[in-house]
Amino acid sequence: MTDRRRINGPPSGTRPAVFASSLKSASGAATERPRRHRQPNELRKIFLKTGLIPSASGSAYLEYEPSASLAAARSSPQSLIPPSSALKLACTVHGPKPLPRSATFSPNLVLTTHVKYAPFAARQRKGHIRDASERDLGVHLETALRGVIVAERWPKSGLDITITILEAEDDRWWGDAPDSHDAPWGMMNVLAGCITAASAAIADARIDCLDLVAGGVAAIVSDDEAAEEGNSSTPKLMLDTDPAEHKSILSACVVAYMPARDEITEIWLKGDHSKASLGVDDSSLGHEALIDGAVNAARGAHTVLVEAVRESAERYAGLSTSDS
Amino acid sequence: MASTLPTLAIPGQRLAPVSSYAAGPGTHVQNANIYASIAGPVLVNPASSKTAKSTLSVSRSPLRTAAPAAPQSAPKSTAPGPSKLRYNTLPAVDSIVLARVTRVQKRQATVSILVVLDESASNKAGPPPTTTTAPTGGASDNDNIEAILSSAANPENHSNSDELRFQALIRKEDVRAVEKDRVVMDEMFRVGDIVRGTVISLGDQSFYYLTTARNDLGVVMARSEAGNMMFPVSWKEMRDPVTGVAELRKVARPF
DSSP states (O other), rough: OOOOOOOOOOOOOOOOOOOOOOOOOOOOOOOOOOOOOTTOOOOEEEEEEEOOTTSEEEEEHHHHHHHHHHHHHHSSSSSSOOEEEEEOEEEEEEEEEOOOTTTTTSSSEEEEEEEEEOOOOOSSOOOOOOOOHHHHHHHHHHHHTTBBBBBGGGTTTEEEEEEEEOOOSSSSOOOOOOOOTOOOOOHHHHHHHHHHHHHHHHHHTTBBBBBEEEEEEEEEEEEEHHHHHHHHHOEEESSSSOOGOEEEEEEEEEEETTTTTTEEEEEEEEEEOOOOOOOOOOOOOEEEEEEEEHHHHHHHHHHHHHHHHHHHHHHHEEEHHHHH | OOOOOEEEEOOTEEETTTTTTOOOOEEEEEEEEEEEEEEEEEEEOOOOOSSSSSEEEOOOSSSSOOOOOSOOOOOOTTTTTOOOOOOOSSSOOOOEEEEEEEEEEEEEOOOOOOOOOOOHHOOOOOOOTTTOSSSSOHHHHHHHHHEEEEEEEEHGGGTTTTSSSEEEEEGGGGGGOOOOGGOOOGGTTTTTOOEEEEEEEOOOOSSEEEEEOOOOOOEEBOOOSSSOEEEEETEEEEEEETTEEEOOBBBBOOO
């Protein structure tokens, strides 16, 4: 029986949070936030390969190049904690398969998406049951893909898309205290990766699509260096932001974009982009610049996607010529 | 003919304007242009008449012909033409399927569809395999029919993966063309038999409808009560080679 008359402490012991920004390493230097070494419009390199899971009708594996700070930390480790993380995920497509017996008749393909973090994917461990953020990602992914698939060519059948995230982006630098700008920024990068990988896997499964849909992320960040030097901290637009590399992300946008048709099937804007004036010469509104930036990032991811799908088609067509 | 047709297409790639080609399977039309909707080799099927346009399609099955973009002017008499491309790999009306019997009731038999046969593959299945020399454009599923059948005819595999296959019904009146009212389902099919049938309807949300009311349709593989593979002796009888016991089936013509 719990004591209801008093305010009880937590049932297990707690420890005060220790933040890396206040920690000194063994050499005496404070641990530093990883820096972005890329140009503002430069994407991280993407590894994308299809057909890695033989039991699935289509599959894809996607990996972002780790940032330079992570590569440096791996070669000469200063701390046991990696400074940043890079996205790694696997996508499988099962189907077209019959609908479950309880389902009603559907003249179209019924799309189901599942996004699941591996328990070790993020710095905070995830449970085995999908939580709200994972279900949210699944819904976003389904919206992104539903506009691409030609569903009426597959009557009475279902398509299951399952994404396992092996390593997720951080929402902020691990040494930062939670602040007002906090939001699950890493989730947006994860969603962009999910869209690109799912698109490759669907093409690998040979489900009819209007186009290869690619995901892209852009964010408006305010750099703290500029603020320290006394300049007015002008927010900047960056493509494919790694949230660990920035002090504060004001707003971010992820799109699912079809380059051949110039259409967006899914858009997700987060944060405050009203006061973000991007310089005096740029009169465009914050959110328009954000969407344009995200579309540009998606165009970059699309070039990788095209190569991966072409490789899948060549492998598929080449298989028959070799064994005939 | 425009020389801009790619050999290999990826989804969303513009192939040709609709004014020069007709859109076939694996493509879609957007803004009077034909776009690929799946990744694969591009095929041009020559028009059947002078007035019609050639059909442009993207093949779902891997092709053995190395030059797909060039329309073949060879007449169809020399070789069976390329197998008819389909919009999907699902069973459709008139497609011939191989299915395994999962349940036999008084009025109907429930089967689960193992593979949808191509037209080329059903030609291949007709004559005995030793005499076939004509190359046929095999599809991915149809290349390993033997593997699918041998695993499906094995009693150990009966319980698994039935949920992943499309289910179908053979109603009592669809079993054979003559003496429909005298059909006794127990003497037509047994659980575990492999049946060749043709789809007559997409049916409701859960079942397709099959018929075996043709001479070339019916049971193609069956095991006797003793568990041995049986051979057909007549249109309604199969025999166990070991025990010599005959069992009743609706047998498909073996050749």
